Amino acid sequence: MKELTLLASSPRKIRQTNEIAALRALHRADRLSRADLARILNLNRSSSGHIIAELTAAGLVREVNEEKAARQTYSRAGRPGVMLELVPDAVFFLGIEIGVEHITATEIDLRAAIIRTRSEPFDGPAHGVEEAVRHAIALACSDLSPDRLERCEGIGISTPSQLNLNGTIHSAPLLGWKNVNLIELVRQSLPFQIPLMVENDANAFAIGAGYGDRPIHAGVTLFVVMESGVGSGILVDGILFRGGHGLAGEIGHMQVEGAPAKGRNLEQIVGLTNILSEYRTVTGRREATFEDFLADVRDRVPEAVSIAENWAKALAYALVQTCRVIDADRIVLGGSVAQLYPLVAARLAAHMQAAQDMNFPLPNVQLNAEANFGPAFGAACMLHQRYLSLESNRFSEED
Amino acid sequence: MKELTLLASSPRKIRQTNEIAALRALHRADRLSRADLARILNLNRSSSGHIIAELTAAGLVREVNEEKAARQTYSRAGRPGVMLELVPDAVFFLGIEIGVEHITATEIDLRAAIIRTRSEPFDGPAHGVEEAVRHAIALACSDLSPDRLERCEGIGISTPSQLNLNGTIHSAPLLGWKNVNLIELVRQSLPFQIPLMVENDANAFAIGAGYGDRPIHAGVTLFVVMESGVGSGILVDGILFRGGHGLAGEIGHMQVEGAPAKGRNLEQIVGLTNILSEYRTVTGRREATFEDFLADVRDRVPEAVSIAENWAKALAYALVQTCRVIDADRIVLGGSVAQLYPLVAARLAAHMQAAQDMNFPLPNVQLNAEANFGPAFGAACMLHQRYLSLESNRFSEED
DNA sequence: CATAATTGTATCCTTAAGCAACATATTATC
DNA sequence: GATAATATGTTGCTTAAGGATACAATTATG
Numbered sequence: 001m002k003e004l005t006l007l008a009s010s011p012r013k014i015r016q017t018n019e020i021a022a023l024r025a026l027h028r029a030d031r032l033s034r035a036d037l038a039r040i041l042n043l044n045r046s047s048s049g050h051i052i053a054e055l056t057a058a059g060l061v062r063e064v065n066e067e068k069a070a071r072q073t074y075s076r077a078g079r080p081g082v083m084l085e086l087v088p089d090a091v092f093f094l095g096i097e098i099g100v101e102h103i104t105a106t107e108i109d110l111r112a113a114i115i116r117t118r119s120e121p122f123d124g125p126a127h128g129v130e131e132a133v134r135h136a137i138a139l140a141c142s143d144l145s146p147d148r149l150e151r152c153e154g155i156g157i158s159t160p161s162q163l164n165l166n167g168t169i170h171s172a173p174l175l176g177w178k179n180v181n182l183i184e185l186v187r188q189s190l191p192f193q194i195p196l197m198v199e200n201d202a203n204a205f206a207i208g209a210g211y212g213d214r215p216i217h218a219g220v221t222l223f224v225v226m227e228s229g230v231g232s233g234i235l236v237d238g239i240l241f242r243g244g245h246g247l248a249g250e251i252g253h254m255q256v257e258g259a260p261a262k263g264r265n266l267e268q269i270v271g272l273t274n275i276l277s278e279y280r281t282v283t284g285r286r287e288a289t290f291e292d293f294l295a296d297v298r299d300r301v302p303e304a305v306s307i308a309e310n311w312a313k314a315l316a317y318a319l320v321q322t323c324r325v326i327d328a329d330r331i332v333l334g335g336s337v338a339q340l341y342p343l344v345a346a347r348l349a350a351h352m353q354a355a356q357d358m359n360f361p362l363p364n365v366q367l368n369a370e371a372n373f374g375p376a377f378g379a380a381c382m383l384h385q386r387y388l389s390l391e392s393n394r395f396s397e398e399d
Numbered sequence: 400m401k402e403l404t405l406l407a408s409s410p411r412k413i414r415q416t417n418e419i420a421a422l423r424a425l426h427r428a429d430r431l432s433r434a435d436l437a438r439i440l441n442l443n444r445s446s447s448g449h450i451i452a453e454l455t456a457a458g459l460v461r462e463v464n465e466e467k468a469a470r471q472t473y474s475r476a477g478r479p480g481v482m483l484e485l486v487p488d489a490v491f492f493l494g495i496e497i498g499v500e501h502i503t504a505t506e507i508d509l510r511a512a513i514i515r516t517r518s519e520p521f522d523g524p525a526h527g528v529e530e531a532v533r534h535a536i537a538l539a540c541s542d543l544s545p546d547r548l549e550r551c552e553g554i555g556i557s558t559p560s561q562l563n564l565n566g567t568i569h570s571a572p573l574l575g576w577k578n579v580n581l582i583e584l585v586r587q588s589l590p591f592q593i594p595l596m597v598e599n600d601a602n603a604f605a606i607g608a609g610y611g612d613r614p615i616h617a618g619v620t621l622f623v624v625m626e627s628g629v630g631s632g633i634l635v636d637g638i639l640f641r642g643g644h645g646l647a648g649e650i651g652h653m654q655v656e657g658a659p660a661k662g663r664n665l666e667q668i669v670g671l672t673n674i675l676s677e678y679r680t681v682t683g684r685r686e687a688t689f690e691d692f693l694a695d696v697r698d699r700v701p702e703a704v705s706i707a708e709n710w711a712k713a714l715a716y717a718l719v720q721t722c723r724v725i726d727a728d729r730i731v732l733g734g735s736v737a738q739l740y741p742l743v744a745a746r747l748a749a750h751m752q753a754a755q756d757m758n759f760p761l762p763n764v765q766l767n768a769e770a771n772f773g774p775a776f777g778a779a780c781m782l783h784q785r786y787l788s789l790e791s792n793r794f795s796e797e798d
Numbered sequence: 799c800a801t802a803a804t805t806g807t808a809t810c811c812t813t814a815a816g817c818a819a820c821a822t823a824t825t826a827t828c
Numbered sequence: 829g830a831t832a833a834t835a836t837g838t839t840g841c842t843t844a845a846g847g848a849t850a851c852a853a854t855t856a857t858g
Contacts, residue, residue: 010442010846011813014413018814035836043409044816049837078835079823162758171758220643234724241635243726244619245760253756254723255716257656317654324653325633325724327642357652359561359570361644410815410844417846434805446846448806477804478854 015051017390018043022051023060024388026086027111028214031064033081052084060090060110086110091153091387095208095380096136097201098159100124100174103132105140106376112211112384114377124175132175133185154195154383157182158204158375160229165246167198174229197382199240201225201375202249206233207240207385208378209332209368222249222319222328222363226337230267234326241326251322256314269314272337278307290336297343312344316351323356323363334368341367414450416789417442421450422459423787425485426510427613430463432480451483459489459509485509490552490786494607494779495535496600497558499523499573499627502531504539505775511610511783513776523574531574532584553594553782556581557603557774559628564645566597573628596781598639600624600774601648605632606639606784607777608731608767621648621718621727621762625736629666633725640725650721655713668713671736677706689735696742711743715750722755722762733767740766 018041025040026032032040038048055061064083088109097104103122107115122135136157141149159182161172169180183196199207206223210216216238224232230252234241241248252267268274272290279293280286282303296304319331333341341348345365352362386392417440424439425431431439437447454460463482487508496503502521506514521534535556540548558581560571568579582595598606605622609615615637623631629651633640640647651666667673671689678692679685681702695703718730732740740747744764751761785791 011410011413011815011844012846014410014814014845033836045837046817046839047815050814075825076835077825077833079825079837081836220647236640241725244728244762245726247759248619248726249724250726250759251723253759254720255656255754257654257662263656321653321720322724324650325648325721326640327644327647327649329643355654360646360649360652363643410813410846413845432805443847444806445808445848449845474856475804476802476854476856478806478852480805 015054018047018051019055020388020390020392022048022055023086026061026084027388028216030111031083031085033083035081037084060087061085062087088113089151091151092148093153093380093383093387094140094155095204095376095378095383096140096155096157097204097374097376097379098122098124098132098136098157098175099201099375100160103136103139104374104376105136106374106380107140108377108380108384110384112381117376129175129177129180129182129185133182133189137186137189149192152194153387154197155186155190156197156199156204156379156382157186158199158201158379160201160231162250163198163200163246165242169198195383195386197379197386199379199382200231200233200246202231203233203240203242204375204378204382205334206235206249206378207381208374209334210235210238211378211381211384213238217330219329220326221330221332222322222326223332223334223368224251224319224338226270226272226333226335228272230271230335232322234328251318254318254321256317258313258317266314266318270311270318270337275307275311275337275340279304282307290339294339294343297340308340308344309347311340312348313351316348317355319363319365320352320355323360328363329361331363331365332368333365338367341365414453417446417450418454419787419789419791421447421454422485425460425483426787427615429510430482430484432482434480436483459486460484461486487512488550490550491547492552492779492782492786493539493554494603494775494777494782495539495554495556496603496773496775496778497521497523497531497535497556497574498600498774499559502535502538503773503775504535505773505779506539507776507779507783509783511780516775528574528576528579528581528584532581532588536585536588548591551593552786553596554585554589555596555598555603555778555781556585557598557600557778559600559630561649562597562599562645564641568597594782594785596778596785598778598781599630599632599645601630602632602639602641603774603777603781604733605634605648605777606780607773608733609634609637610777610780610783612637616729618728619725620729620731621721621725622731622733622767623650623718623737625669625671625732625734627671629670629734631721633727650717653717653720655716657712657716665713665717669710669717669736674706674710674736674739678703681706689738693738693742696739707739707743708746710739711747712750715747716754718762718764719751719754722759727762728760730762730764731767732764737766740764 021041022037025037034048034052035045037052038045041048052061061084064085088111090110092107092109092115095106095108101121101124102119104117104119106117109115118139120139122132124132140155159169159172160174161177162170164170167183169177169182171178182198186196202225205225209223210221218237221235222232223235224230232249232251234249253265256264256266256269275293276290280288293304297308322328348365356362420440421436424436433447433451434444436451437444440447451460460483463484487510489509491506491508491514494505494507500520500523501518503516503518505516508514517538519538521531523531558568558571559573560576561569563569566582568576568581570577581597585595601624604624608622609620617636620634621631622634623629631648631650633648652664655663655665655668674692675689679687692703696707721727747764755761
């Protein structure tokens with residue numbers, strides 16, 4: 001939680017605020033002239049010029065290569081502006097996902113574009129925290145040259161766990177962890193000082209998926225991740241809503257009722273484990289995969305369709321209950337089980353409509369298209385977001 | 400929703416920001432010296448002095464009357480600071496609640512202290528919106544002298560209704576309104592221009608109840624109002640969370656399950672109407688009041704206790720479901736039905752404990768003590784809050 | 799009573815934004 | 829094609845506002 005008092009500004013702080021604002025504007029727009037920037041930030045063109053000069057000197061912004069700019073014709077009269085862009089490789093950020101079955105590391109640049117992603121199998125529950133951290137750091141940093149590492153401005157880590165607001169892990173049942181100060185562990189394994197953040201995997205996923213939106217979606221978005229477990233993250237105007245203890249959006253254990261539910265919770269009905277189990281039972285094929293199931297639903301095989309229908313009904317129930325509380329205007333479904341959604345979208349909508357009051361606006365439900373926007377990417381985005389904020393240590397350093 | 404871009408600051412904006420910060424600090428602390436303020440705002444003492452000089456000239460701040468200051472002995476060495484305080488009657492704010500059975504108007508001063516509250520019966524459903532507005536304005540403004548009215552810095556109105564984010568009323572079933580631009584109606588009935596805000600009554604209640612906290616409660620608080628209907632408002636670090644369409648916290652229609660519920664929603668079980676109806680049925684007394692019921696629960700009359708037990712169970716269910724989504728760390732119960740809470744607090748806690756996972760921290764549940772902190776007070780607080788923010792029109796005016 | 803500590807104010811300094819003017823580059827127009 | 833119109837980026841000057849320092853005033857401490 002941030003300071004509740006409005007922070008006072010000093011002359012130097014103004015410049016910092018404006019530089020941040022400029023970087024954010026450039027991130028959103030990709031390319032802007034100094035005059036564009038002045039308009040966006042409500043600044044004088046001369047001030048905009050000064051700010052850009054400072055950012056250019058810092059190596060974060062550059063003028064777009066003229067030859068590359070393809071000499072397009074300009075629509076308006078007047079001298080055309082010189083386009084500016086972020087210097088992608090000025091800095092970079094690492095995101096690591098420590099999962100139950102694998103570890104993934106993602107590198108993003110100043111534009112928040114993915115540089116590369118690497119993943120390796122890792123049996124989380126079989127190893128301890130220290131082992132996991134060692135593997136994760138090795139995967140993320142092993143082949144980075146020292147001078148490149150120096151430009152790393154943060155590492156974010158996501159795990160399937162409940163964390164306290166101070167960043168310590170309260171419990172991670174899937175990994176068998178309890179009361180772990182992951183940040184401290186990582187800090188001690190690193191030969192250098194660097195901003196670190198930890199986040200629940202669903203929350204990290206939400207941040208990553210929301211980071212794709214440009215302009216940032218104004219409003220409340222619920223990102224639901226469905227694998228074996230079900231979690232969700234809530235974004236309010238592009239900012240993660242963490243709740244009072246950092247556990248907001250933990251809807252996996254929400255009670256679902258109605259005909260097929262019988263007092264089970266959301267995860268037990270909608271999660272991959274149950275879907276597979278039900279599908280294998282009705283087909284009698286013990287090796288059947290989720291893809292087989294999807295294919296059968298597509299082919300309108302009655303048994304599969306029936307399972308899908310129950311899935312839609314239970315999910316609709318939980319989504320409506322959730323929207324009664326946070327009034328989301330958009331719901332994004334992710335995780336492998338979400339692939340079922342396009343096949344039953346109409347049914348889900350009908351169930352939601354039936355469950356909700358007439359005059360309560362229903363949220364826009366959509367599938368998270370880009371599969372590589374995983375928790376690792378989201379964890380990296382958290383530090384990108386931090387870098388383009390007043391908490392950035394670009395300032396504390398030079399002070 | 401606010402601008403997503405970080406606003407750039409200009410020299411003049413700094414002073415405005417700092418003046419706001421000073422006013423907020425004084426509101427929170429009641430009394431501060433210039434040096435105290437400098438420490439709180441991270442400013443130089445000289446800057447603090449300049450800011451206070453400007454605020455004093457504007458008539459918003461004054462030095463505490465020396466004689467009144469009771470000549471207390473000072474603990475520390477050094478020259479004692481001159482205490483500063485807000486000038487209570489520099490400005491004032493009006494809050495109006497248009498309810499189903501009555502209209503209430505509350506006046507608060509710059510310290511957010513109640514000056515007076517007036518209420519009169521009003522049969523909302525029987526009259527139209529225009530009639531309600533006329534009554535409300537008459538009640539609030541009738542005996543205010545013109546020169547006093549000039550110092551009114553805003554009117555807030557709360558109604559039992561669902562509103563859109565732009566402030567128009569989407570529907571108010573209890574009053575029979577639909578698609579009403581209440582702000583516009585009020586503006587047209589006023590002979591002067593003034594900031595106006597509308598809010599749902601549960602949200603207004605939440606703001607008012609949260610405004611009593613000083614220091615502002617950091618975290619997520621759920622304020623539940625239980626009368627005939629059940630509504631709630633969510634405060635995040637003292638700021639109202641409105642949701643994607645302004646309907647966050649509308650938990651009255653949340654589905655509640657379990658033995659006694661049988662597919663009914665929260666309001667139908669926990670609301671005053673149902674409690675009274677059940678109580679009258681079991682006792683056979685058609686005239687029995689809610690106070691009779693409370694007395695019987697206190698006396699452990701089995702039939703009453705059983706109703707109370709079901710009430711606690713259903714409420715616990717809904718609160719746990721809600722906390723899975725927003726992870727509130729505090730829940731405040733208000734409205735007349737909340738008086739039942741102290742009698743079944745232990746049962747409610749037990750039910751919540753049973754419904755929630757072991758390692759999910761339970762929120763602190765408490766009764767809203769001060770009964771006069773109603774929606775009208777909250778509506779007034781909304782404008783107080785606005786006045787002590789950058790949206791204040793103290794600035795747009797003088798520009 | 800001397801000293802340390804603290805406050806409020808006055809003076810000077812620094813930072814950074816605004817403003818106006820100007821050179822520059824492009825489109826629009828006759 | 830020449831000229832006007834328009835937009836951009838830069839430069840020099842002005843202004844607003846916080847910071848630093850010094851100093852007088854006021855209290856506690858030994």
